Amino acid sequence: MRRFFVTGNWKMNNTIAEAKALMAAMTPELEAIDSVDKAVAPSYLAVPAIAELCKGTGIKVGAQNLFWEESGAYTGEVAPAMVAEVCDFVIVGHSERRQFFGETDETVNQRLKAALAAGLHVIVCVGETLEENEAGQTESVVTHQLVKGLEGITETQAADITIAYEPVWAIGTGRAATPEDANRVHKDLIRPLLRQQFGEARAALMRIQYGGSIKPDNAAELFAMSDIDGGLVGGASLKADSFVAIVKAAAMVTIVEHESKK
Numbered sequence: 001m002r003r004f005f006v007t008g009n010w011k012m013n014n015t016i017a018e019a020k021a022l023m024a025a026m027t028p029e030l031e032a033i034d035s036v037d038k039a040v041a042p043s044y045l046a047v048p049a050i051a052e053l054c055k056g057t058g059i060k061v062g063a064q065n066l067f068w069e070e071s072g073a074y075t076g077e078v079a080p081a082m083v084a085e086v087c088d089f090v091i092v093g094h095s096e097r098r099q100f101f102g103e104t105d106e107t108v109n110q111r112l113k114a115a116l117a118a119g120l121h122v123i124v125c126v127g128e129t130l131e132e133n134e135a136g137q138t139e140s141v142v143t144h145q146l147v148k149g150l151e152g153i154t155e156t157q158a159a160d161i162t163i164a165y166e167p168v169w170a171i172g173t174g175r176a177a178t179p180e181d182a183n184r185v186h187k188d189l190i191r192p193l194l195r196q197q198f199g200e201a202r203a204a205l206m207r208i209q210y211g212g213s214i215k216p217d218n219a220a221e222l223f224a225m226s227d228i229d230g231g232l233v234g235g236a237s238l239k240a241d242s243f244v245a246i247v248k249a250a251a252m253v254t255i256v257e258h259e260s261k262k
């Protein structure tokens with residue numbers, strides 16, 4: 001049975017008080033959904049308060065980035081051990097980090113290795129821009145991001161990695177990829193690359209989230225696709241009812257798939 005992984009990326013939103021109110025509003029319903037892995041990634045300052053609220057609920061808490069050095073003169077940065085002290089996971093390579101903060105495939109790889117060494121689960125984001133998409137470069141761009149981003153990672157380490165395919169043109173635009181288009185990238189491009197590097201068994205187990213304007217009204221059709229194993233949700237994770245509805249959509253797809261296999 002597939003187990004979906006749905007993560008809310010709160011980005012640079014919510015004061016600590018607002019973050020706590022949002023978490024408190026969605027915790028009871030999220031807690032009641034056992035069949036889906038649920039997670040939130042608040043901004044750094046809100047992470048400890050949210051981790052405290054999520055204790056014992058089964059909801060995982062993560063950071064939106066980290067730095068690869070262990071400690072030292074890196075003003076403004078947060079080290080892997082500091083993140084691991086409070087978080088279950090971390091997101092690396094989000095397109096906003098690539099676009100606004102100079103993130104490259106090489107630095108994604110450095111962050112990934114440091115995060116894994118600190119014992120964190122890691123969501124590695126990849127995805128093409130609109131120009132790249134329109135130029136027919138999706139395959140080459142995503143391949144490059146994945147091959148470079150995962151360079152040197154072993155099959156054992158891959159157990160702690162989730163891939164998020166987030167076409168940049170779909171993030172925050174209200175224009176999600178069609179389920180078929182997203183699934184094609186997951187199934188025919190990302191999964192085979194994972195297979196090549198980590199072997200058949202590990203690649204089959206690894207989860208590939210889709211991200212880009214997931215909403216309550218398109219979540220179920222996205223999750224129903226064979227190789228979409230969950231979602232990285234931005235805007236719709238900032239409202240308790242819409243994030244809960246998206247997690248419920250994943251739970252529903254799990255039930256439908258289970259029933260249809262009987």
Ligand code: PEP
Pocket residue numbers: 009011166170171172173174211212213214232233234235236
């Ligand atoms: C994201 O933050 O990764 C994202 C996919 O945002 P949105 O759901 O708002 O498109």
